[in-house]
Amino acid sequence: MMLIEETTVPQAVLPIAGLRSHLRLGSGFAEDSLQDGLLEGFLRAALAGIEARTGKALIARDFTWTVERWNGAGQGLPIAPVSAISQLSMVGRDGLPTVVEPCKYRLVQDAVRPVLAPMGTCLPTIPHGGHAELKLTAGMSPDWGNLPADLAQAVMLLAAHYYEYRDETSLGRGCMPFGVTSLIERYRPLRIGLGAEQ
Known part of the structure; x- marks a missing residue:
């Protein structure tokens, strides 16, 4: 079995300005958008991480x-x-x-x-x-604004975590921050027995 993503999440759908605000990055300067490419990458990585843990496509x-x-x-x-x-x-x-x-x-x-x-x-x-x-x-929604609030917040928190620890080079255990895991817990697939999905 193989699942291939044929279309990607459009850049316009991603809350880059929201992540910038969440991180309390400076605003009102000519260089406001200087880190937008970096923030977009962290949002895409966080989105992929949440989708992998929940088995759900967030953006259609x-x-x-x-x-x-x-x-x-x-x-x-x-x-x-x-x-x-x-x-x-x-x-x-x-x-x-x-x-x-x-x-x-x-x-x-x-x-x-x-x-x-x-x-x-x-x-x-x-x-x-x-x-x-x-x-x-x-997908759960065609745009960011109509996502369930807890999943949108989980993506934002995980993207912020990636941003804050972007220079970390040591290997971790692959665990998500507690706030993220608690927000996505009710969306995770139920597994019974030897890891079989029900």
């Missing part, structure tokens, strides 16, 4: 997901929430895709675990030695 964008075999009659999708499926294709061993008619599958929307479900008894058969390719749109 397009993805392509490839899978070599279905996991049951309905296939759980690797990211949430999914708002639309634009295309499902079966790609043979020769690399040639065949588009599946939309009447043969449907999206079961869910904030935690969306599912690609068959319209009949099972999903279209994936060719031997080939794979299925699903094009989808996922």
Whole structure:
């Protein structure tokens, strides 16, 4: 399985001025935007970190997901929430895709675990030695202002943490600051047993 981000979060959506204010950087000077590129990088890194921990796309964008075999009659999708499926294709061993008619599958929307479900008894058969390719749109909001406040704050806090410790060269344990983990805790996937996602 592989999930590829086809479109990136537009720069205009990122709260660069908000992060500058949060960090209490100087304002009213000709060089106000001097660090904007650096702040944008930290915001993108923080966004990616929060999305990885929660399994959710925060800002809506397009993805392509490839899978070599279905996991049951309905296939759980690797990211949430999914708002639309634009295309499902079966790609043979020769690399040639065949588009599946939309009447043969449907999206079961869910904030935690969306599912690609068959319209009949099972999903279209994936060719031997080939794979299925699903094009989808996922994200909680098209812009920053409509994100849940706790997730937006978590991204801001993590970006600020990256900024403050940007010169740190020692290896840490990979833990997020406590304030960030507490804000995202309710969005994290529930795992039961041997790490299986439910």
